[in-house]
Amino acid sequence: MNKISKILILGGGQAAAYAAKEIRSIDIKSDLTIISEEKYLPYERPPLSKDYILDKVTFDDLLFFPENFYKENKINFIGSTQINKVDFDNKKISSSLKNYDYDKLLIATGSTNRHLVISGKTILPEENIIYLRNFEESNILKNKINEANNITIIGGGFIGLEIASSAVQKGKNITILERASQLMGRVIPLEIANLIQDKHKAVGTKIHLNADIKDIKKINNSYEINHNNQILSADLIIIGVGSLPNTEIFQNTSLKIDNGIITDEFSATSIEDVYAAGDVSNFYHPFYQEYMRLESFKHAQNHGINAGKNLIGQKTSYNKIPWMWSDQFNLNLQLTGICNNYDATAQRGSTLEEGIIYFFLKNRKIVGACGLGVGGKIGRDIRLAGKLSEKKTKVTNELLSDKNNKLNKI
Ligand SMILES: Cc1cc2nc3c(=O)[nH]c(=O)nc-3n(C[C@H](O)[C@H](O)[C@H](O)COP(=O)(O)OP(=O)(O)OC[C@H]3O[C@@H](n4cnc5c(N)ncnc54)[C@H](O)[C@@H]3O)c2cc1C
Incomplete structure (x- = not known):
């Protein structure tokens, strides 16, 4: 292998x-x-909406690797540096202060929060309107939740629901406004979305589906939110309405972008010596034979590893079966594979205590599975479902739905 400088x-x-x-x-x-615009070494984001808000972990617990890992491995970390210009022809990226040359570049800029737009007006973050993506915002959010009484969360996706779960555990009154007719979007089976909804409602959270927000008005220190012609008042608004790949700085370049940076199965972009990984990449998945962009912890890790291998010359195809999770209250939700292209379903388990899993099948093979259960009840079967999917094992509804049939024996 040639030395890469x-x-x-x-x-x-x-x-x-x-x-x-x-x-x-x-x-x-x-x-x-x-090079990162954040001043912190790379850290885990999932606890920012859950355990960090609940003071169960500290910042040091979130770091992937401690500071001496970077020193010992001679990985330079330049923080607090936003790159705002790229020049692929001359292999150079720049901040407002400095140019950085490269022989090989990996773009891992992640995603950014989508801003809520009401009647053409973009709702930007302000003192009591919060979006959550990074550690700084999680700190602000935690303090604001502590001070607030009536909190409205706009967006009933994973992050909104996780924050709702954390804030309720701090004794706050929560209302969730969700534009769609079910929580967590259509990738989650309606049955599971309804179970999550029941859990939130059981602790007093009000949930309005099909919420059409017409206006948000600031009145003294609180807000009046007009949705479906009802007025709701809140002293804190938290918005979680999805995210967008962080590709703005590449807009006027020749880099191929379509819902993220297009990469092949080797994490390579349309430009030579430039790779992309994680949330920012819309990658070709050879197993599903389609492009997809995932926003999940495990994917960011595996895709980063794959990009690292390929960038250094070890050509390796990326074909990991997708997997993600969400924790709300004592419930753990997990999703593996893809659950939007199937011809049959099977249900395993019927109570949250034992765990409930919906399998999605196509031509008698598992293409995806989504489960919900108390604590770690569904983890093992979801993992095995991923394996069966990867192996393209033929299954039947009867095999999957009977809990006496161990999935590792199929
Ligand atoms: C609150 C929250 C909770 C989550 N919970 C879960 C969960 O429960 N389960 C799960 O599977 N996934 C969860 N995720 C998703 C998971 O954390 C992400 O998929 C993962 O962090 C993506 O990693 P990444 O490296 O691609 O991007 P990121 O972690 O977003 O990192 C990108 C970095 O690039 C920096 N950057 C961007 N542009 C520039 C620039 N121009 N110059 C310099 N630096 C730049 C950003 O500031 C950021 O530090 C959660 C995410 C959030 C925000």
């Missing part, structure tokens, strides 16, 4: 950290640098 990783999140680790496990000579 300069590797730059743009973005300092999970994909970046794991790509750097992987590169160093193969090559120790190159000059390897991560």
